[in-house]
Amino acid sequence: GPGLVVAVDGPGGSGKSTVAKAVARRLGLRYLDTGAMYRAVTQLVLEQRVDLEDPQAVAELAERAVITPGTDPDAPTIAVNQVRVDAEIRTRAVTNAVSAVSAVVAVRARLVAQQRQIIAEAAQTGRGIVVEGRDIGSVVAPDAPVKVFLTASTEVRALRRSRELGEKGVDDVARTLAELDRRDVLDSTRKVDPLAVPKDAVTLDSTGMSVDEVVDVVLRHCAAAG
Numbered sequence: 001g002p003g004l005v006v007a008v009d010g011p012g013g014s015g016k017s018t019v020a021k022a023v024a025r026r027l028g029l030r031y032l033d034t035g036a037m038y039r040a041v042t043q044l045v046l047e048q049r050v051d052l053e054d055p056q057a058v059a060e061l062a063e064r065a066v067i068t069p070g071t072d073p074d075a076p077t078i079a080v081n082q083v084r085v086d087a088e089i090r091t092r093a094v095t096n097a098v099s100a101v102s103a104v105v106a107v108r109a110r111l112v113a114q115q116r117q118i119i120a121e122a123a124q125t126g127r128g129i130v131v132e133g134r135d136i137g138s139v140v141a142p143d144a145p146v147k148v149f150l151t152a153s154t155e156v157r158a159l160r161r162s163r164e165l166g167e168k169g170v171d172d173v174a175r176t177l178a179e180l181d182r183r184d185v186l187d188s189t190r191k192v193d194p195l196a197v198p199k200d201a202v203t204l205d206s207t208g209m210s211v212d213e214v215v216d217v218v219l220r221h222c223a224a225a226g
């Protein structure tokens, strides 16, 4: 039969990536990080010194760019015009600019179409796929049989993000928290496909949960879906 499609949405630092990759590994599914695709376009925008405040210019650049995500949960990769940018897309500069780029309608239209193609392929070949992002259950794959919305308190999300970035000081956590907050507001209030809880999603607050506990809950929903 067709492969399982699992949608995992949520804000930054909610544990989406860790959980999505673990679920994909456990079930032998592919893994698609849609945030990495928006980050890759952003990396190109910054590199080419295109004005972030000029949606037309950002859209034109995005239309010419070829974004290639690798879908192995053990080694996800991302390339822009055949050049790998796995590390570059995780910089603070990209993180703080990505919301402006992901709010551009033409950028979303292009990436969403590509994401749907990757999902359809995985589903057809019976491989199945876990897809993480902000609008997967609501827009990209509204028919996904499993939809999870992951949350956590802002403090816990900032701590996790700060740790990922290798930061140590209290000031760093405070700054990361402020940046996360700003990105949450931008992502949740943009006009096109804002971050929102899909109506038929399972909401999981991971604040007091271990990764294994969250993964187990998601796996149980996958088993129930077929």
Ligand code: C5P
Residues within 6 Å of the ligand: 012, 034, 035, 036, 038, 039, 098, 099, 102, 132, 133, 134, 135, 136, 183, 187
């Ligand atoms: O998940 P991650 O933090 O890598 O996402 C980076 C940014 O990409 C988000 O802050 C958001 O602006 C954008 N994004 C999006 N839609 C998605 C995935 C990410 O708008 N499906």
